Amino acid sequence: MAKVKNSNHLSGKEVRRIAKDNKKVIKRLEAYKNRKADESEYLSAMRDSANILEIEDLHSYFFTEQGVVKAVNGVSFDIPKNATVGVVGESGCGKSVTSMSVMRLLQGPAGQIYSGEIRFAAKEKSGEEKVYDIAKMPIRDIHKVRGSQIAMIFQEPMTSLNPVFTIGQQLDEVTFIHNPGATKEEAKAKSIEMLNLVGIAIPERVYNSFPHELSGGMRQRVMISMALASDPRLIIADEPTTALDVTIQAQILDLLRDLKTKIDGSIMLITHDLGIIAEMADYVVVMYAGRVIEKGTVQEIFHNPLHPYTIGLQKSKPTLDSDSDTLFNIPGNVPNPINMPNYCYFKERCASCTAKCAGDYPGMIQVSPTHFVACHLYDEDTKNG
Amino acid sequence: MFKYILKRLLMSVFILLGVSMIIYFLIRLMPVDFIQDKINAINQGGATVSQETVDAMYKMYGLGDNSFLGILGGYFSWLGALVKFDLGTSFVYGIPVADVIFEHMGISFLIALVATVFEFLIAIPLGITAATHQYSFRDYLVTVLVMIGISLPSFFFGQMLKDVLALKLGWFPASGLIDATASYTGVQLLGDYLRHCFIPILTIVILSIGARMRMTRTNMLEVMNSDYIRTARAKGLKERVVVNKHAFRNTLIPMVTSLAGLLPSLFSGAIITEQVFDLPGIGNIALDAMNRGDIPFIMGYNMFLALLSVVGVLLADLMYGIVDPRVKLE
Structure with missing residues (x-):
């Protein structure tokens, strides 16, 4: 009797083999993460000095009991100075994991950066630039960039503040980390200034409040002020408005837009909301199943989307002028992240799939100086033939 | 805050009353008899104890009546002494x-x-x-x-x-x-x-x-x-x-x-x-x-x-x- 292979079921033998393999890799990666290293080991150089962050072939994996989840599987994109880059994709496509990798916040031992480079141009106190490869930094040196040069705003303002400390205590802390000589009064003055900057009406009162005494919008403002308190060069905003209602969303987005000019830095904006991207971003990176499938300027992505997935995403956006009663949705599901196929991950859901799509995973094809797409439809020979 | 503590302390009084009643009844129903043990010890020594003495002892220790009302009476006399900050005298040690x-x-x-x-x-x-x-x-x-x-x-x-x-x-x-x-x-x-x-x-x-x-x-x-x-x-x-x-x-x-x-x-x-x-x-x-x-x-x-x-x-x-x-x- 032929047994149907159930891909979700693992035999005891398989489980043990996975655990053994994971243990070996995790041990190596953890040792690498916790090592002591000289700065020269992770100093690097930018490909283009106009960029503040260059991510190259980043692989971030989760080593689970069911197998290795390749949450980020070869992601490359750049963030230019003074630009907002929107990273867009559906839930679970690896956009948050990418940002966590940049911050080195992946929860070990399961979550690890497996390979790749994250080059970041840090500005020293002296004013000169130093390029660090964040992926190679030992975790003990990460404070050189984390918090001070790159700050992050999280998705869940309701739970992202420590419930047992006042807003003031949590804000002052940031000043003390990055300016150890500061007095209590200086820290407080800076915190109040930051609260003012994010448009909090009575900063003195909020300063003395506990997180549970504030609304979600207020908390997100506090989170933003906390990110700003260290004068970062890059702010990573991981779905900053997802947990907020629409009016507050608009206010927070306005705030972020204003801030970019005030801090003279860059923003990496992660969202699944194309409306926000259209409004905020200069460049767009579209991710699908742990890979970048298309990237370009916001005009290119919105006016000339090339990848069938990007086109599908645009179509599934609700509009007022459409006559249809139902929303368009892309048929099918994302493939199982543990056993990714070796052909294009979107093949099973793609309407314009060709014979070539059963072949290798498509490479990045440049269609304009800034526009890249990973799809066989735009291969040189496909177009010619 | 003060009011809260006061309220809680007042509630505690009732909790303690309930607890004391339950414990007292349980102890009285326990299959251990201090008087009987004492008499057995005397008997083993060769002496004999008359029934009147036994009854008098039960009465003296307040353990004579093991009916519900008897136990209840015992409880209230214990409680009455407690109000005067008297926990009674230990049977075994003979001191408070x-x-x-x-x-x-x-x-x-x-x-x-x-x-x-x-x-x-x-x-x-x-x-x-x-x-x-x-x-x-x-x-x-x-x-x-x-x-x-x-x-x-x-x-x-x-x-x-x-x-x-x-x-x-x-x-x-x-x-x-x-x-x-x-x-x-x-x-x-x-x-x-x-x-x-x-x-x-x-x-x-x-x-x-x-x-x-x-x-x-x-x-x-x-x-x-x-x-x-x-x-x-x-x-x-x-x-x-x-x-x-x-x-x-x-x-x-x-x-x-x-x-x-x-x-x-x-x-x-x-x-x-x-x-x-x-x-x-x-x-x-x-x-x-x-x-x-x-x-x-x-x-x-x-x-x-x-x-x-x-x-x-x-x-x-x-x-x-x-x-x-x-x-x-x-």
């Missing part, structure tokens, strides 16, 4: 119950206090390190060792330590509280006490670390996975500060719950350990009183613990208001 309790409580309290301090000092750092190094060799080692500690019965482990440390190695006295051959005073006497209490304290500490370490580890793990810890890391805080300030401060919240049970346990005495080391602690005395049907003592001892429990719960609730700003007491 309060004196018996205070005489033997000191040593039990000393042992429990020292043991608890060491328990916290050892278990909490172990719990934190096990949590921050989850699934590492260190975590497994700590977990296995404390599980062994939890699993050992105190009569066995105490006896084992006594055998090794006192009888084989002779480092510590094996039992009792004072060295009968020497007459120490002052600091020397205290030193002698501590020398005698060392093995019992060691036994209690090793057996109790496990539960508290497991609790710390679980709480710590839960906190370490929360969003605000990620925020603290993202700020650029050193891992040490993240763990010891941001995470630990939050694990204190569930830990406060255990304070409620701590207060009575400090005074209740360790019955089995005190037996093993033949210490005249209150646990030992209470077990003896239970076996011999010393009703006034059992009542006094249990009510003392009930009072401490009620106060402990109140203190824990007040502590909640201090460690968790989200809790408002009113």
Whole structure:
């Protein structure tokens, strides 16, 4: 009797083999993460000095009991100075994991950066630039960039503040980390200034409040002020408005837009909301199943989307002028992240799939100086033939 | 706040009344008869006791009527005396119950206090390190060792330590509280006490670390996975500060719950350990009183613990208001 292979079921033998393999890799990666290293080991150089962050072939994996989840599987994109880059994709496509990798916040031992480079141009106190490869930094040196040069705003303002400390205590802390000589009064003055900057009406009162005494919008403002308190060069905003209602969303987005000019830095904006991207971003990176499938300027992505997935995403956006009663949705599901196929991950859901799509995973094809797409439809020979 | 405490104390009075009634009825229904035991002892001595004397004794001790109303009457006469701060006279010792309790409580309290301090000092750092190094060799080692500690019965482990440390190695006295051959005073006497209490304290500490370490580890793990810890890391805080300030401060919240049970346990005495080391602690005395049907003592001892429990719960609730700003007491 032929047994149907159930891909979700693992035999005891398989489980043990996975655990053994994971243990070996995790041990190596953890040792690498916790090592002591000289700065020269992770100093690097930018490909283009106009960029503040260059991510190259980043692989971030989760080593689970069911197998290795390749949450980020070869992601490359750049963030230019003074630009907002929107990273867009559906839930679970690896956009948050990418940002966590940049911050080195992946929860070990399961979550690890497996390979790749994250080059970041840090500005020293002296004013000169130093390029660090964040992926190679030992975790003990990460404070050189984390918090001070790159700050992050999280998705869940309701739970992202420590419930047992006042807003003031949590804000002052940031000043003390990055300016150890500061007095209590200086820290407080800076915190109040930051609260003012994010448009909090009575900063003195909020300063003395506990997180549970504030609304979600207020908390997100506090989170933003906390990110700003260290004068970062890059702010990573991981779905900053997802947990907020629409009016507050608009206010927070306005705030972020204003801030970019005030801090003279860059923003990496992660969202699944194309409306926000259209409004905020200069460049767009579209991710699908742990890979970048298309990237370009916001005009290119919105006016000339090339990848069938990007086109599908645009179509599934609700509009007022459409006559249809139902929303368009892309048929099918994302493939199982543990056993990714070796052909294009979107093949099973793609309407314009060709014979070539059963072949290798498509490479990045440049269609304009800034526009890249990973799809066989735009291969040189496909177009010619 | 003041109003809240007052309200809670008033409620406590009713709780204690209920508790005392239940305990009194249970003791009276216990199949132990102090008078009968006493008469049996006299009979064994060869003398005979007349029925009138027996009846008179039952009457004198207030145990004559075992009907519901009789017991109820007994309860109210106990309560009446209590109102005048009189816990009655111990059947066994013939002196006021309060004196018996205070005489033997000191040593039990000393042992429990020292043991608890060491328990916290050892278990909490172990719990934190096990949590921050989850699934590492260190975590497994700590977990296995404390599980062994939890699993050992105190009569066995105490006896084992006594055998090794006192009888084989002779480092510590094996039992009792004072060295009968020497007459120490002052600091020397205290030193002698501590020398005698060392093995019992060691036994209690090793057996109790496990539960508290497991609790710390679980709480710590839960906190370490929360969003605000990620925020603290993202700020650029050193891992040490993240763990010891941001995470630990939050694990204190569930830990406060255990304070409620701590207060009575400090005074209740360790019955089995005190037996093993033949210490005249209150646990030992209470077990003896239970076996011999010393009703006034059992009542006094249990009510003392009930009072401490009620106060402990109140203190824990007040502590909640201090460690968790989200809790408002009113």
